[in-house]
Amino acid sequence: MHAMQGFIYGTFMAVLAFGTIFLTNCLSIRNYERSSNVMFVMTLVCAFASAGFFLYGSATAVRGFTDAHLFSGKQTPPISAPSGPSPKELPQTGAAPPTTSGR
Numbered sequence: 001m002h003a004m005q006g007f008i009y010g011t012f013m014a015v016l017a018f019g020t021i022f023l024t025n026c027l028s029i030r031n032y033e034r035s036s037n038v039m040f041v042m043t044l045v046c047a048f049a050s051a052g053f054f055l056y057g058s059a060t061a062v063r064g065f066t067d068a069h070l071f072s073g074k075q076t077p078p079i080s081a082p083s084g085p086s087p088k089e090l091p092q093t094g095a096a097p098p099t100t101s102g103r
Contacts (some may be wrong), residue, residue, distance in 0.1 A: 006056040007054065007057040009057075013046050013049045016050075017043055020046055024040050024043055
């Protein structure tokens with residue numbers, strides 16, 4: 001649950017950062033230099049807060065999945081190629097292999 005909160009807050013802060021970029025541009029066009037500088041700093045604060053929330057959410061999610069795996073008592077199977085019958089186990093029909101002619 002904490003991971004989802006981190007992602008939600010991170011998304012909100014990212015949207016807020018984009019809004020402050022717009023306000024910074026509007027204030028710059030009107031030559032409100034001091035207000036434009038303050039909005040630029042707010043943009044940076046929102047952007048770093050968004051990155052922090054996303055990192056927090058990601059770390060919490062990884063920790064949650066790791067803990068769930070440890071408490072399940074199951075071993076993770078090794079990653080390998082898909083299993084199926086080996087060529088030796090396939091029945092030999094004696095038919096010719098399919099062709100790729102354009103007929």
